[in-house]
Amino acid sequence: MHSISRSNCSLHADFQYHLFSVIYSLVFIVGLVCNLLALFILTCKVQNTTQSYIYFINLCMVDTIFVCMLPFRIHYHINGNNWIFGDVACRITGTLYYSNIYLSIGFFTCICADRYIAVVHPLTYIRIKVSHYSIVITVLVWALAVALVVPLVLGGPLHNTDGNRTTCFENFTVHDYKDRMAPFNICVLVFGFVIPFSIISICYPLIAKRISQIQASIHKKKALRTIYLILLISIICFLPYHVTHLLHFLMRQELFASCAIANSIYKLRRVTLALVSLNSCLNPAMYYFTSSTYSCQLLVQKLRARRSKKVYTIYDRDMAALSVCTYRIKP
Template sequence: MADPSWTEGVPNETAAWGSLEADFQYSLFTVIYSVVFMLGLIENALALYLLSCRVKHTSHSYVFMINLALVDTLFVCVLPFKIHYHLKQNNWIFGDVACRVTGTLYYINIYLSIAFFTCICVDRYIAVLHPFRYIRIRAFHYVLVVAVLWAVALSVTVPLILGGPLHNSGARNTTACFENFATSSWTYRMAPYNILALVFGFVIPFSIILISYPLIAKRISQIKRSIRKRKALSTICIILVICTLCFLPYHLTHLLHFLMRIQVIQNEALTSLIYKMRRVTLALVSLNCCLNPLLYYFTSSSKRCYLNCKLRFRSKRVYTICDQKFEECSYVYKLQQRHGNKKQRGGINGSA
């Protein structure tokens, strides 16, 4: 899911590649990460609260959504370190441990997000096309899948944690974090990581999404109830938009970047363009933390969750429909009820 080769760059990555400059990256990363930090922290913290306080969940897929919000929250919490890093023109001053943790969470966020998207896709596919099989699935199965995904993500990031991500840039006397790997590392040590991460971390999951959702949309279009139809189709559109906007450009440019680093692409103008495109896509991929809460809203009935949580803080006075909309109706009803009780008592006394 994550690998030590998927790294950000600096104005001069290595001497072998000459001068690969992208001075705009400092302001780009600073602005994008600042927006993602402010919006993502608020949105995902609120999503965690709403998803956790629900009394009754309509689907077991909320387990995936809670973990998706959790991994987004962990990522945005370390963004202030990256903002400072880019403000200082890619100079890391927070030490080796902080560098490893920040870089690890960066890649965990990317690949666990894609994995949870795929799980939500499979969940919707089974629910819509195989409903009888879906009702036999229990929440325990979802928890087990989530535990396996977290275990795989953490085990794959062991090379990131135990390796040596810090690298001195040399000429500028700055300390880079998770960048400036030598060409020999890309060719031998990092090549298997890149291939496996590209295939199993994105190509296969994204293919499942592209194949499953048209089938789901076709089945949903046959449902007469318009409310459920719009809600399900909105869920499909949101996931496709997030994957297309954030993850697809990132992995396409990384593929080109990988080919450039193993010297398959050697054209100087093309390598410079690829380098600059990579800076942009590295910033765009972090926007998924701000877009994912839209998915929680459409798929987990956040309105109902909001009302359930809000009612907990209201008074215990009970209102009927008449009390809320027709106060006089409630008052007249109570008078009639009292009058009827008096007549009933009078009848009983008279017969006695």
């Protein structure tokens, strides 16, 4: 239950307890199995790795850490948003929760930029492929995510008592939202979503257009399927969350006087908070479509008990051949 001083109304969404419990339980079971398997494949079975595999490994690690934190959130929501694990655990799990969102978006953007260079500017990609720029970029992504989230975690109470319940990352006061929370919300919206999502939205259609022109490749549909999957995850998981996050921020700045509107925004935000966690289940699908080594294919095929299939990636071992195909496209 949350109070809005201007409209003198309370915000509630009783369905959230069941919604979060079910979604988080599903994400924990499916996400843990899929990400551990994907992490094993990416680190132990994949050979001839490319720059993008560094981003995939980091993304997989982020998702694995995230799903391991979910049992605390499941217990919290099953018990009616009552936190019993103390302030330190609240800060740690809250940090992991929101870090997962922005680290995932960050590595999606890195994968996008890397593929854009590889497909649209193949000769440039060949020249920079031998460098270690991806490691530097990975460190920068982690540093940016930490810089966005840590100030929120370290500044002020996050573990509050509301009647007979103890909440975690909820029930911030109007003063918190207008002072301490305002810079955080603005930064995460601009640097954590608007800029990365703009890069993804612009680059991937250009990549898809160039791949569709490569008539020499009979596997281009699978490459396009990988691109569309990343776009789908971004649109389903991250776009709704950040739209409602913006509306929720404006509501907390008391720009909406209507209690009905405030209640609708609050309920919608609970739904999108559940949706954003699904990215940890959907991301492993990308690892399948971008696995190009025979050993990786063989392991996946044995687990699925299906006949042998070749898995295509625009980062195939024959990258040079793809580059030549791309470069021969008529203008």
